[in-house]
Amino acid sequence: MEGATPIARTLEKLNLKESLNSIFTLDALLSILKLAGILVLGLIIVRIAVSLTKRLTRKTLSPRTSELLVKFVRYTGFFLIAVNLANAAGLDLSALLGAAGIAGIAIGFAAQTSISNLISGIFLLTEKAYAVGDVLDVGGGTVGVVDSIDMLSVKLKTFDNRLVRIPNETLVKSNITNVTRYPIRRLNINITITYGDDIEKARRVLMETADANPWILRYPAPIFIVDGFGESGINLFFGVWFAKDDFVDAKNSIHTEIKRRFDEEGIEFAFQTLTVYQKKG
Template sequence: MESIVKDLQNFFTQGEKLETLIRVGLILFIGFVILNIIKSLIVKSIRQKASSQTVMITRKLIFYSGAFIILFMALREAGLDLNILLGTAGVAGIAIGFASQTSVSNIISGVFLMSEKTLEVDDIIQVGDKTGIVMSIDLLSVKIRTFSNTLIRIPNEKLINSEVTNITRFPIRRLDINLLIHFDENITRIKDLLLDLAEKNSFCLSNPEPLFVNNGYGEHGINIFFGVWFEKQDFLKLKNSILQEIQERFQEHGVHIPRQSLELYTRETGNDPIRSGT
């Protein structure tokens, strides 16, 4: 390290080194200009065929590899003893390696994530109670932006050991709605109301068709499952509109949604129940 410092001091104190300084500056300037041109050409050539994730990783790989070569050439032109520099870097690398076992684990997990291709940049994913848009997939972590515009960094090791839901993996999705109706209601009438509602909603797809299922009798009423398909970008528009339309249509046609109640019996009242709504 002392030798490197002395080389730098000699380099800047000797007037005849001005020419070398200019050459070093030209190497850095021209090198990074050429690097950016090469990076742009390669990225442009693969952009249409590769995913956003692959393009981003390729861009970073080209830049860091090229920057290392350019800096190596500039230091050699400056007359620095690169053997000492590389030796110092090797010792530092060993020390850092012992202190960064978690980082190595994250890198290995990152390679698995990229090879599996379960998520890509711009996908909407859910990890635990966190939901957001994938901003970047790096070797150490995945960064997502939540819908409240906050950034969350999730280490790759944690991500690969967790259940990850990719909400926008496929172009269409199904919104599942569970309803509870009174025992006295006509199931056929309820089905016709819901299917007609889905047909008139501009965000519901007709293919695949909406799904209506009678899930049987529960403790407080009849359990109905109603599923409608939609394009993934219309999720919030569909959910807000169809839930409101179901409520309005049920009120319009007098469909009764039962209130769950609890009956309590006391010794003093005998068989007379005390009702409490929930």
């Protein structure tokens, strides 16, 4: 064209119209919509997963551990979105994934203990066997209050003010007793009286002692059992119930009162004795 401007002549030479038509095809538009759909849907799923993680860990884990787990879920979600976007765009990720796989195997061997503790922590989290503030007996004489629940371990604060760290893998393999899981507990008292004492009298005194104690619950009722005949006397079992927060007061007071009442009633505690018979002649 003679009257065309220099810009128009340049665009005509570059055949821009055909270039744009080749780029913005129907397939290209569908691919863009597909990528946008994957991105939006992925972000929604990640947001839901993060919200659920916060809700599940808010009351069971320490704030620091909860935040770490939330970040792990968020970044894992972002990584999966990126992989799906690259796959939908037709990018070849085989080399990258192969290198990542080799690196993952090497890291896995180096950190297998940490990974085991992490997986065990997830199992313990789903079981909800304990929470921060519960008193746990993990065996071996270790008893303490749960101070924090982390991704790799649980930390207990013992009653003599020591910090004990227990790996999650150890807890999964151990029998754990949650001492304060339920609002009330039973105090088991084993008593041995002499064979010369009256069992019914001992029972009456024990029941009266429990009934007069302000820390002992009336319901469930105390349990009295004649446990058997021992070498030194008659074995009695006496179980009383109390609120879990009253453990120290209940234990100290009931033992003190039993001793006082037995002394008043003339009931003797049996103790191991040795009788020697001398053969005549």
